[in-house]
Amino acid sequence: MSPPxxxxxxxxxxxxxxxxxxARQAGRLMASEIGFxxxxxxxxxxxxxxxxxxxxxxxxxxxxxxxxVQQPRRIGLRIIAEDQGPGIPDLExxxxxxxxxGNSLGLGLPGxxxxxxxxxxRSAPGQGVTVTVTKWTSC
Amino acid sequence: xAGRVAILRQGRVLIASLQEALGDSDIxxxxxxILRDVIRHRATGVIVDVSALDVLDSFGTRTLADMxxxxxxxxxxxxxxxxxxxxxxxxxxxxxxxxxxxxARDLETGLALLTGAGE
Numbered sequence: 106m107s108p109p110x111x112x113x114x115x116x117x118x119x120x121x122x123x124x125x126x127x128a129r130q131a132g133r134l135m136a137s138e139i140g141f142x143x144x145x146x147x148x149x150x151x152x153x154x155x156x157x158x159x160x161x162x163x164x165x166x167x168x169x170x171x172x173x174v175q176q177p178r179r180i181g182l183r184i185i186a187e188d189q190g191p192g193i194p195d196l197e198x199x200x201x202x203x204x205x206x207g208n209s210l211g212l213g214l215p216g217x218x219x220x221x222x223x224x225x226x227r228s229a230p231g232q233g234v235t236v237t238v239t240k241w242t243s244c
Numbered sequence: 245x246a247g248r249v250a251i252l253r254q255g256r257v258l259i260a261s262l263q264e265a266l267g268d269s270d271i272x273x274x275x276x277x278i279l280r281d282v283i284r285h286r287a288t289g290v291i292v293d294v295s296a297l298d299v300l301d302s303f304g305t306r307t308l309a310d311m312x313x314x315x316x317x318x319x320x321x322x323x324x325x326x327x328x329x330x331x332x333x334x335x336x337x338x339x340x341x342x343x344x345x346x347x348a349r350d351l352e353t354g355l356a357l358l359t360g361a362g363e
Contacts, residue, residue: 122267129299130265147298147330151338154301158268202339212302216338 111180112138114172119160119186128169129153135171136182140242148220149182149240155213156186156236164190164233174239181222181241189233196228249274251281257289257358258282259351264296271307278322279314288320289358293351295326305340312345321346325354 112135117128132153136146153169160167167188174181198204200218205211214236218224223239248270252259258281260274278290292308294300300308312322323346327335335341348354 122269126265126267133298144330144333147328147334148337150299151301151334154299154303158301158303212339216302216340219339220334220337 111173111175114170116168116170118166119157119169119188120166121161125154125157125161128157132169132171132182132184135173136240139173139180139182141182141240142243145240145242149184152217152221152238152240153184155217156184156238159213159234159236160186160188160190164188167233176241179241181239183237183239184221185235185237187233187235192230192232193226193228193234194230196226200226249277251277253281253285253287254355255359256285256287257291257355258285258287259291259293261293261295262297264298266297268303268307271304275307275311275314278311279318282315282318282320290315290320290322291351291354291358292322292324293326293354294324294331295328295350297331298328300327300331300335300340302338302340305335305342309342309345321358323348323354323357325349325351 115131117131119128129150133146133150136149157169170185172183174183193199200215202215203211217238221238222241225237228234249260249262260278282290308324315322325348327347346357348357
């Protein structure tokens, strides 16, 4: 099988409800073009849903970028969600199951960390949030 | 105003089928529409068919759980039917389990569960 042609990077503006749906559809399509299995596509779409909802709920607006990343023996999909919102004062707490400052289950961020392979979050009060996650193909 | 999700009625059971590209506000709209219809039609059961959904994240799961709890407080029962295997797998890894909410594999099984047929 010839290696897949990697899809081009996509950057989406996230500002409202409908953008969450559009972002997870775009991410899922990209994941399938890269060669992820259907269960993996579902994980990626779920992660995008969580990250973009956090933007809409806590910052109002932000952006999501998805791009293919290549290493010698594997291909990945890297997703970066960033906003210039109020930021997260206590990152450690935000990554604990069941912690939420909003009206939610508090499983979005810790769940996203569980379902993706690489997870990095940067934030400071007043400085917005940047979450970078990567899923690698299993081949 | 009626929401974007159509709610059908079969006897005393309401059936709502969620469509693929459903936004958060649509799910919230369904939540209030369902409660309104449960009262209006004296429904004893509600089926929410999610077989067209390819993602059920923490918001969707919480909204469904809230819906089930509110319907139960009205003396009716709610069953979620048709969670796709990939969606179920991803929910479990996320830690989203819908504990205490009735589920069934498809509409037919869900109807039997709520109407007591086949028990």
